[in-house]
Amino acid sequence: MTDQEAPSPGTTPPQLGATEMETYRRALRGEHLPEDAPGLDSLLAREILHYNPHEPGAYVPAPPRYLESQLYAGALKALQATIGELAQIPDVVGELEAEQQRHGRLAGPAGSVHLTSVEAVNAETIRTTLGAQREILTAQPGFRPTKVLKAALNRHVEPALRGVTVRTIYRTSGRANPTQTEWVAAVTDAGAQVRTLGENFPRMIIVDRSHAFFEAFDEEGALIPQTAWYTQDRAVCEVLAQHFYASWDRADPWLPQKQDRHPPSPAADHMTSRVQRTILRSIVAGRSHAQIGKELGLSERTVTGHVAKLRAALGFTTVAQLTYWWATSPERLLP
Template identity: 70%
Template sequence: MPGTTPTQMCDIEMETYRRALRGELLKEDEPGLRNLLARGVLVANPFHHGIYVPAPPHYLETQLHASVLRSLTAAVEEFAQIPAFVRELEAEQQRHGQPFSPAASVHLRSVDAVNAETIRTTMGASREILTAQPGFRSTKVLKGALNRHMEPARRGVTVRTIYRASERGNTDQSQWVAEVTAAGAEVRTLSESFPRLILVDRAHAFFEAFDEDGVLIPKTAWYTQDRAVCEVLALYFYTGWERADPWLPDAKDEYTGDTGAEHKTTKLQRTILRSVVAGRGYDQIGKDLGVSERTVSVHLSNLRNALGFKTLPQLTHWWATSPERLLS
């Protein structure tokens, strides 16, 4: 068997190479000889028929570098053509009224792949973009996503986003909300946990990927064009949307610590208390809300002090009998 790559030699090729090094006469049909010549490992001696000499190391290294580089360049060019090829076939399917296969789901395995597909679909949206973003988003990510929300909204596309309630205290996030809502988008917040989701025109869906043990696979996502799946995910999104609170940048709200004259608790404190009585630890509550464990503890301590209680059991007993437990 010949070597499988430019930098590998099989046993037969290695034996032929050694014979050449010993100065033996080699026949033109010697096993492995043709492949060694083609790769530049051996060079024919023009003055002695049947004698082959090894290529100088620096020359061989240069040749191998060039060969591998050509292969890499060809592979990268081929890789870059994949999206265009798939889009061409997709367009032909649409022209002929061919529905997408229910199994047409793709696991996008890198941030670049996820970004490329979400940008393509959101910027091409014609009716609706629904997104649920449960995690913290850096200033860089927010800037990158700004136009993807504003441009469709200005074209009349319905653009709706759900964030965690804890993000209301994020200055960069608040500025982002102010800009997208000015363009016509809508933003709401939930004080409960929810998965990341992007839906475009009920025809494209991106959602989180998990391994067999149910552990989130970071920096990846599933992408599907299955219309039935998209409709179910849209229904799920709007279930959360109806429970969520509008985020109006200039309005005062309970998340900032303003409980209102008639309430002793903020919405975030009520959410934390419900989790506490459900038996959830501070660390898990923090993960659900997108805040630190210490932040959860501080919210409970502030409320306990405001009510004049010394212990958490006193606070939870008050909560169990308080009319505020019925508030949203």
């Protein structure tokens, strides 16, 4: 090893290796060391040994206090180098992120990417859901084939087992699908939560309030099948999350049981109408008659009239009686 190749202070640990220690002991014993003695260059570079200009081949050990200060200085230099490397990480990641955005593989922080194929949608949703740290919110209003359910199972189970909050909303009609019931049983066993809602809601996936996938529509308002928008805009993600939880509050928990395979038939005679069921779900979610009317485009008086009519039909005198009946009635599973 030449002088140019010798390690500088701070580039090696303070502890001496076995070879360096043996050379150090030889110097302490007063031996004359050849210039190529093993470990000598390192000892000189770290100023643990010094040349003796009056006696070629002899070396003088540094005093303990001087040696201590040199080792501290070396460690601090190494720490400063590490801090410098850490400071460069955001720039490196930012450069790589910019390249992904430039090639259409990643949405910009305030923009959206239109994923135009099922393959592209699947690739991005898999990447983001498996990387979730806090929360995955999924709203799936349509029928999901067995193949799709099986492919999506691990993306819900694995994060749930890691402690990520995983919540999914399905349409109430999904309770009649045995395969979907088995899927729900598997994810709820892992700690995920599933609810069903008997009304229309948009398809979406929101991850950690920082990634969101939602349906794409053309200029005429028609759904573009097999595509989705992907965004990392935090404001958009937060609005979608709020929309999700508005539906979640009105939805019914799905804890798979035998009766879930046979929900009540929409063709049967029921006490409630579709509008009344929507009103009841909103009441249970804590909304006032005025709020419910605003959401449904009805007057507060009309909402109150629906509630009063249903109470009378059931022979109840209070809203508390009505909500208790609703919580235990199979009609809550109707759309």
